[in-house]
Amino acid sequence: MTTSTETAFTPTATDMEATHYGIPVSTYGEDGNMLALGHHNKRQTFAAFNKHARTFGFANFADQSNTHLDEWINEIHTTWAVFHQHADDSGWTWDVWPADPDTPGAVPITVLSVA
DSSP states (O other): OOOOOEEEEOOOGGGSSEEETTEEEEEETTTTEEEEESOOOHHHHHHHHHHHHHHTTOOOGGGOTTSOHHHHHHTEEEEEEEEEEEOSSSSOSEEEEEEOTTSTTOEEEEEEOOO
8 A cells, every 4th residue: 555645845946857047847747737936027937938848848839830929928827836745656756736825835836737
């Protein structure tokens, strides 16, 4: 039987998949959604997310003929979340849950939902 043990933690750039243009970035979930640590300018964040997508073999967002850049920009949002490290064999290093800014352990993130 596998028991999940999670510990809240404050992630740093080394906990993310990569840093692009000074912004720590990672995918999360199973749909290719992306998050960046901190609250950033939407266009700079889009550039970091697009670089991340190209680096890891996803489609170049800017090249999709059916979507305009402004539509991608409108899908980028700043919020707060709590990260949990996994101490089990779940296959995930960490997970992230939405939180209010005053939630203990909450950190600012910028997200892009691609699904």
